[in-house]
Amino acid sequence: MEQKLLDEFEKIFGDREGARIYFSPGRVNLIGEHTDYNGGHVFPCALTIGTYGAVRGRTDRKLRFYSMNFAEEGVRECSLEGLAPDPDAGWTNYPKGVMWAFEERGMAIPSGMDILLCGTIPNGSGLSSSASVEVLTGFILCDLFGFEVSGPELAKICQFSENEFNGVNCGIMDQFACAMGKENHAIFLDAASLEYEYVPVQMQGLKLLITNSCKKRGLADSKYNERRAECERALADLQMVIGIETLGDLTGEMFEQYKSAIKDETCRRRARHAVYENQRTIEAVKALRDGDMEAFGRLMNESHRSLSQDYEVTGEEMDVLAEAAQRQKGVLGSRLTGAGFGGCTVTLIREEDIEEFEKNVGREYRERTGLTAEFYSVEIGGGPVVHYQ
Numbered sequence: 001m002e003q004k005l006l007d008e009f010e011k012i013f014g015d016r017e018g019a020r021i022y023f024s025p026g027r028v029n030l031i032g033e034h035t036d037y038n039g040g041h042v043f044p045c046a047l048t049i050g051t052y053g054a055v056r057g058r059t060d061r062k063l064r065f066y067s068m069n070f071a072e073e074g075v076r077e078c079s080l081e082g083l084a085p086d087p088d089a090g091w092t093n094y095p096k097g098v099m100w101a102f103e104e105r106g107m108a109i110p111s112g113m114d115i116l117l118c119g120t121i122p123n124g125s126g127l128s129s130s131a132s133v134e135v136l137t138g139f140i141l142c143d144l145f146g147f148e149v150s151g152p153e154l155a156k157i158c159q160f161s162e163n164e165f166n167g168v169n170c171g172i173m174d175q176f177a178c179a180m181g182k183e184n185h186a187i188f189l190d191a192a193s194l195e196y197e198y199v200p201v202q203m204q205g206l207k208l209l210i211t212n213s214c215k216k217r218g219l220a221d222s223k224y225n226e227r228r229a230e231c232e233r234a235l236a237d238l239q240m241v242i243g244i245e246t247l248g249d250l251t252g253e254m255f256e257q258y259k260s261a262i263k264d265e266t267c268r269r270r271a272r273h274a275v276y277e278n279q280r281t282i283e284a285v286k287a288l289r290d291g292d293m294e295a296f297g298r299l300m301n302e303s304h305r306s307l308s309q310d311y312e313v314t315g316e317e318m319d320v321l322a323e324a325a326q327r328q329k330g331v332l333g334s335r336l337t338g339a340g341f342g343g344c345t346v347t348l349i350r351e352e353d354i355e356e357f358e359k360n361v362g363r364e365y366r367e368r369t370g371l372t373a374e375f376y377s378v379e380i381g382g383g384p385v386v387h388y389q
Helices: 002-013 068-073 090-104 129-145 151-164 173-180 220-238 252-261 265-289 293-309 315-326 351-369
Strands: 020-029 044-057 062-067 076-079 113-119 185-190 196-200 206-212 331-337 344-350 374-378 385-388
Touching (some): 020 129, 068 090, 076 090, 151 173, 173 185, 206 351, 252 265, 293 331, 315 331
Parallel strands (some): 062 113
Antiparallel strands (some): 020 044, 206 344
16 A cells, blocks of 8 residues: 555655655444434444555645545645635545644644545545544644644544534544554543543454445535534433433433423434433443343344434435344344444444345345445454554
8 A cells, every 4th residue: 555655646746755654544333323422432443444644744835635535636735824614625624624723722733745645435434534534634743743642632633623624513433433443442432531441342253344325425414413403402401400411421211210301302312312322332342341242233233223213313225224234144233333324334243144144235225225335344453553654
């Protein structure tokens, strides 16, 4: 990959002298969806697929961006001066947002850069290509200019950039998982306190299989913000009758006791998902530690049902994929991963059954939706690294 990036960098920017190569992972969330911004727990892991960047500092204030995934767009240019979101700037708003966020935190970027990216995450798949790019950018800034930023702080800066620069009211999970990944471990993260621990993932002949719906996720950002607002209204109603700071403070029993305080029925269902999904995540981590992968899989299935019925973020395509997967031989559990309205499912499956799974699920999905799914067997990887300097 290093040679491929350097060759392309030389082709696009004239020469490769001084270019460094970096990598930041994508992520998949094993369980705990839409809980991070509700003060609950999440359980993601970084992947060995992600975003590579070939970068060289400049002596002026110019920024030049090029993506091998969007080669038809050519080189996009702007200045470090007056960084602001631009609807016509496309994907470059993500690295620009991180640069803006660093400067907002008092870390002035002294000079511009030539930046070439190559992502191995399928675009729009829900495996956090945007967070991967954000964390990559922050990691590059720290390496090139000597900023001292911890992994958790880098995640917070990248979340801030997506919230304030790009207008997506996301929680911390995606950026944290990309910044803090550890090989063969998932991250049990309390999104309210940012306390976390690494939990070994012993697969015992199982694999994580990602199924990409290949459905364009056009509604994801707007509906994401809508769901967050609905949860905030539910929380405000609950706070009239019980002293809590987040929905994640509630157990299932407490929710059942006080749920009638939530005036709007839709908001009540959104809150029910947030509360019970948080409890499922805690139970799933215990099951993993106990080596009870069957229980882990059942909780994945329950998570998808809740995302479909209470949170309503799955849609027909994701429901078809999850339900078809859950019927297949060797499958312990399957669920939507990511914000929803397209994207991917993650399936826990016995390795010897993957080929039959792909054939059966692929056929049923094509027959029922007219779309062709893509399948990726993934490995759990580490955080951002310098690949070449």
